[in-house]
Amino acid sequence: MGMSVNISVATEQDTEQILKLQYLGYQSEAELYGDWSIEPLTQTLESLRAELADRHVVVARLGDEVVGTVRGWVDEDGVGRISRLVVHPRMQRHGLGGRLLRALEERMLADGPVRAFQLFTGHRSLGNLRLYAGQGYEQTGVRQVSRELSYVTLEKPVHEPLATAV
Template sequence: MSSPADARAFRDLNLEWIEKFFSVEPADLATLDNPQAIVDGGGEVLIARLGDVPVGCVALVQEHPGVFELSKMAVSPRFQGHGIGRKLLETAIERVPALGAKEFFLASNARLASAVHLYESLGFVHVPPSELPPSPYDRADVFMRYPLTA
């Protein structure tokens, strides 16, 4: 999160997909209205750009020391299908160990089938929700973990 423009892009990119498929939940607004809290809490917010245009984003949220959630991954519909989501996810997987992650997980929804397939293709595995920190999202029905190596 390097600027107020990045914070706006993070919010706008995420609201676009959330409002298309679901209802915005209080936990969404808590994150989207203050993405700097992710950074202040030991995480990162990554913004993908084509030139100067923000086209995608993802957050690495530290839930507890060493426990990180992949959160708020979004790619503008105008730029989907060009590998931006894959690059964001690959970058997140590369970055999270440097943040001190011992555990890396996500919660998603089965309606987002292409996203779930992308997570699977890069090594995330399905786990029961009881194996992960509780999700604040009512829409969460897919729970996955990435096997970090020591």
């Protein structure tokens, strides 16, 4: 019988595995855009440790192995900023990305008021765009970064539960 994937808050002990997974997972993005200098491929261990200390970081574990991760924070305007969603290539297309997104959204909501969630991806990253659309994110803008790359910004509003009559 196979092991199940568990989603939890990242710990300091996960840092190296997260960085290695990020490096592996972003190879396809670098190839898609012909740019191996993208930040997920050049981030240092020290920089990632700093993010772990002041952001929400969620991981998916298969046994002791980190096979997925995503991070985010809530800005001063109440927008949950989501970044660096990555799933190990052998674990993709099984719903793990969506599970990670939902877990991060729940963590940010539990931490305080959030009016919307926002993230971005490259315009050629069709799998990412499909995933985000399937999770309720809608395109709100496109920003050209270079001749080869435009960032597509996507947002998902937070709907407050209806108040019950007293």
